[in-house]
Amino acid sequence: MSKKEKIRYPFYVISHPFDGFYEIRHREKGSVWLALFFIFLFGLSFSLNRRYAGFVVNMVNPRDVDSRAEILGIFLVVLLFAAANWSITCLMEGEGRFKDILTIIGYSMLPMILMFVPTTILSWFIAADEEGIYYLLLGLSIIYFAILLLIGIMVIHNFGFGKTLITLVLTFVALLLIIFIILLLFSLVNQVILFLQSVYTELIMRA
Amino acid sequence: MKKNRFWFIPMIILMLPINVANASANANVPYHTYNYGYWDDIYYTPAAYVPSGNISGSKLEIGAFNSPQDIFVGKDGRVYVADTGNNRIVVLDSEMKLERIIEKFDNEGKEDTFNTPSGLCVTEKNEIYIADTNNLRVVALNEDGSLRKIISNPQSEVLPADFVFSPLKITVDYADRAYVIAKNMFKGIMAFDENASFTGFTGTINVTISTYEKIWRRFSTKAQRERQVQFIPTEFTGVDISPDGFVYATNIDGEGKQSIRRLNPKGQDVIKKGKVPLSGDLTWRLAGDYSGASRIVDIVYRGSGIYSVIDKTRGRIFTYDHEGNLLYIFGGIGSQEGTFRNPVAIEEKGEEILVLDAYRGEILRFLPTQYGKLINEAIALRYDGNEASAVKLWEKVLELDANFEPAYDGIGKSYLAAGKNKKAMEYLKLGMDREYYSIAYKRYRDDILKDNLSYILTGITLLAVGLAIRSVIKKRKGKGVGEDE
Numbered sequence: 001m002s003k004k005e006k007i008r009y010p011f012y013v014i015s016h017p018f019d020g021f022y023e024i025r026h027r028e029k030g031s032v033w034l035a036l037f038f039i040f041l042f043g044l045s046f047s048l049n050r051r052y053a054g055f056v057v058n059m060v061n062p063r064d065v066d067s068r069a070e071i072l073g074i075f076l077v078v079l080l081f082a083a084a085n086w087s088i089t090c091l092m093e094g095e096g097r098f099k100d101i102l103t104i105i106g107y108s109m110l111p112m113i114l115m116f117v118p119t120t121i122l123s124w125f126i127a128a129d130e131e132g133i134y135y136l137l138l139g140l141s142i143i144y145f146a147i148l149l150l151i152g153i154m155v156i157h158n159f160g161f162g163k164t165l166i167t168l169v170l171t172f173v174a175l176l177l178i179i180f181i182i183l184l185l186f187s188l189v190n191q192v193i194l195f196l197q198s199v200y201t202e203l204i205m206r207a
Numbered sequence: 208m209k210k211n212r213f214w215f216i217p218m219i220i221l222m223l224p225i226n227v228a229n230a231s232a233n234a235n236v237p238y239h240t241y242n243y244g245y246w247d248d249i250y251y252t253p254a255a256y257v258p259s260g261n262i263s264g265s266k267l268e269i270g271a272f273n274s275p276q277d278i279f280v281g282k283d284g285r286v287y288v289a290d291t292g293n294n295r296i297v298v299l300d301s302e303m304k305l306e307r308i309i310e311k312f313d314n315e316g317k318e319d320t321f322n323t324p325s326g327l328c329v330t331e332k333n334e335i336y337i338a339d340t341n342n343l344r345v346v347a348l349n350e351d352g353s354l355r356k357i358i359s360n361p362q363s364e365v366l367p368a369d370f371v372f373s374p375l376k377i378t379v380d381y382a383d384r385a386y387v388i389a390k391n392m393f394k395g396i397m398a399f400d401e402n403a404s405f406t407g408f409t410g411t412i413n414v415t416i417s418t419y420e421k422i423w424r425r426f427s428t429k430a431q432r433e434r435q436v437q438f439i440p441t442e443f444t445g446v447d448i449s450p451d452g453f454v455y456a457t458n459i460d461g462e463g464k465q466s467i468r469r470l471n472p473k474g475q476d477v478i479k480k481g482k483v484p485l486s487g488d489l490t491w492r493l494a495g496d497y498s499g500a501s502r503i504v505d506i507v508y509r510g511s512g513i514y515s516v517i518d519k520t521r522g523r524i525f526t527y528d529h530e531g532n533l534l535y536i537f538g539g540i541g542s543q544e545g546t547f548r549n550p551v552a553i554e555e556k557g558e559e560i561l562v563l564d565a566y567r568g569e570i571l572r573f574l575p576t577q578y579g580k581l582i583n584e585a586i587a588l589r590y591d592g593n594e595a596s597a598v599k600l601w602e603k604v605l606e607l608d609a610n611f612e613p614a615y616d617g618i619g620k621s622y623l624a625a626g627k628n629k630k631a632m633e634y635l636k637l638g639m640d641r642e643y644y645s646i647a648y649k650r651y652r653d654d655i656l657k658d659n660l661s662y663i664l665t666g667i668t669l670l671a672v673g674l675a676i677r678s679v680i681k682k683r684k685g686k687g688v689g690e691d692e
Contacts, residue, residue: 055636056645061246125652128645 006031010038010107017148021155024107025100032099035106039078042109043071045116049138054123057131078105084174085153088167094157104152108145115141237546238523238539245482245612245639247489252608255535255579256524256560258545262570264290267305269297272568276325277338277376280556287327287335288563288570294321296337301556309335312346312354319354321346326376326388336385338374345374345387345399358385361397361405372397378446378454386454388443395474396443396456409474410456412441445505445552447514453477455506457516460486463500467516467527481531487518488536497521497540505552507560511587515553517562522547524560524573528586532613535579538562545571558583578607585617594621616640623647628654 001009009029013020024030047067050060082101089096096104119137126134154164240254264272273292280286284301296309311320326338333350344359361372376388383401386409395408424432445457454470466486469478483489487501501518503525508514512529522540527533539546548566555561558580560573575583585600598621601614608614616638622631623643628651635644656663 056641056648063246127649127652128642 001029006034010034010110013107014110014148017151018155021104021152024103025096025156030103030107032102035103038106038109038113039075040071041113043074045113046070046074049116049120053120054126056126056128057123057134080175080178081105081171084178085171088170088174089157092167094159096156100156104156105149108148108152111144111148112141237541237543238537240535240537242533242536243483243489244610250610252535253578254537254576255582256537256573256575259572259574261544261572262303263568269305269308274565275563275568276551276565277327278552278554278561278563278570279327279329280554280561281329281333282331284556286556287329289324289327289337291323291325294323296324296327296335309352312348312352314354326374328378330379330383331381336377336379338377338387340373340375343371343373345377345385356403358399358403363405376446378448380448380452386446388446393442396446396454409454410468410470410476412458444503447506447508449508455508455514457503457506459502461500463487466501466503467506479529479531483531483533485527485531487523487525488521507553507555509555511590513583513586515560517550517553519550522550524553529590534582534586547571578604589617594624612638619643
């Protein structure tokens with residue numbers, strides 16, 4: 001597949017999710033780098049929406065908007081979700097590889113990327129009782145993302161609908177477990193460091 | 208580069224006189240004056256009121272006040288102080304000089320005295336209503352000091368059998384109805400008619416129990432439940448009344464949600480809430496000195512919808528307008544002149560604000576600065592619906608404090624009324640008023656559409672015609688190609 005085709009492929013995927021995701025898994029039509037780029041773009045458009053949405057609909061304190069933190073945060077959530085999903089589906093005979101999971105998440109975000117920026121621009125031209133259309137457009141893109149993600153997970157792992165829902169619930173549990181373990185690790189490492197520090201102070205005081 | 212190097216010099220020169228004026232106004236003020244911006248952040252403003260001396264019992268040469276609890280300013284400017292610990296009422300004339308001391312009165316031939324009078328109110332006819340707390344009665348005296356009536360021992364089915372009526376604070380409306388805050392009475396403010404008979408409660412504060420607490424109580428045993436905190440409604444702390452008969456009352460709210468109520472004659476709370484909770488500070492320290500939500504202990508209605516309340520925790524005076532906007536916050540706890548130790552009551556005398564400090568036994572006086580005066584006047588004009596003439600004042604306010612959002616809002620609204628939609632949008636955005644901004648924007652957008660309607664329609668027609676011609680040509684060409692083959 002040429003570079004141009006690879007870049008065009010996500011647009012095919014969002015209009016033909018079942019076939020599109022199937023070929024990502026089995027015919028190597030996806031690109032992890034492109035997916036990561038989409039995740040970055042989504043983070044950017046999310047931040048842009050928070051900062052530049054029109055006055056009437058923007059309830060965010062501009063001083064609270066931190067694009068770097070928001071983009072990194074979205075990356076973190078995506079990576080956590082992908083890791084949790086991968087660890088669960090591995091055990092449940094899912095066929096998807098880690099890179100497939102990352103790819104489908106990135107590609108599923110395309111509708112949101114395409115919608116957020118135009119909607120933000122649209123929001124400059126609306127008045128108080130026309131907010132509905134703004135929220136509708138944003139909401140639709142988010143729902144589209146959720147449906148794409150669901151189909152993506154279903155297709156790449158070769159699951160039925162019910163099994164996908166079960167794995168999603170388990171993914172959520174795994175996500176919490178991962179966070180818990182990371183926190184535990186941090187506090188343990190912290191304790192070790194403190195212990196070493198106090199040993200060091202003891203030695204110094206003695207000498 | 209050369210052009211830009213000295214751009215700041217004219218600005219500094221322009222700013223100098225203003226800064227000097229502010230510095231001199233702030234130099235002797237022992238507290239900060241501040242306000243909350245739209246995003247709940249504190250910003251400091253020029254002083255709205257500055258201390259202008261104090262009055263104590265020893266200065267009046269009548270012996271120090273002993274834990275005075277209430278103060279009232281009559282219509283004629285006379286100042287009445289309930290000198291609680293000395294069991295007397297001190298009356299000052301409008302120049303704040305001693306006029307007389309009321310220690311006793313004639314009660315049906317016998318001489319009677321007060322016992323810890325802790326609240327008072329004076330009507331337009333100069334009748335003095337005194338909450339004579341430990342004598343369990345309210346004494347109403349005529350202007351000459353003779354007894355008018357006594358309110359005591361109210362009888363009603365709604366009162367508990369063992370209820371002891373010990374009045375703390377009182378206010379009286381234009382029809383001689385008395386509203387009394389009594390000790391340990393959680394059902395609301397007690398209302399009495401002109402014949403001194405109890406007519407009912409007004410402004411009951413309902414207890415709210417959260418779902419979490421309900422669930423928790425369900426799972427606890429009876430013994431546990433008895434030991435848990437009782438859910439008792441809060442007591443009222445201070446009252447005042449507006450000339451049109453609305454009772455303004457304060458209560459202590461530990462969560463900082465609502466400490467101020469405006470009660471209509473039916474006893475319902477009809478206060479208008481703005482963006483900030485009507486409860487003093489929005490943020491506070493959780494532990495240590497001066498921690499916890501503001502404890503609002505007294506209120507004064509100042510006319511034109513403006514009211515000020517005093518916070519006992521941090522000694523601050525909060526002033527709101529009739530829409531619930533915070534206008535300015537000043538005052539503080541301390542031992543310097545102009546700060547409080549235990550503020551208990553607030554009143555307004557002319558343009559002065561008087562605060563009674565029970566610990567110091569002093570009346571502290573505060574005079575408005577230009578900044579405070581401008582805000583008061585502009586709000587009064589707005590209250591009377593005179594937005595256009597308020598604009599000039601708002602502009603002056605903005606020269607002193609460029610962060611004052613109600614000023615931008617006021618200017619924006621008057622531009623809107625004048626039909627200057629673009630200007631209105633600019634100011635309403637600065638005033639963070641989304642509702643009116645929308646109205647201005649809609650009008651602005653409609654105007655643009657109207658002005659350019661002919662161009663837009665022409666454009667659309669041209670586009671349609673163009674597309675039609677193109678499709679016809681394409682069809683012809685297609686046919687032509689077909690014929691050629």
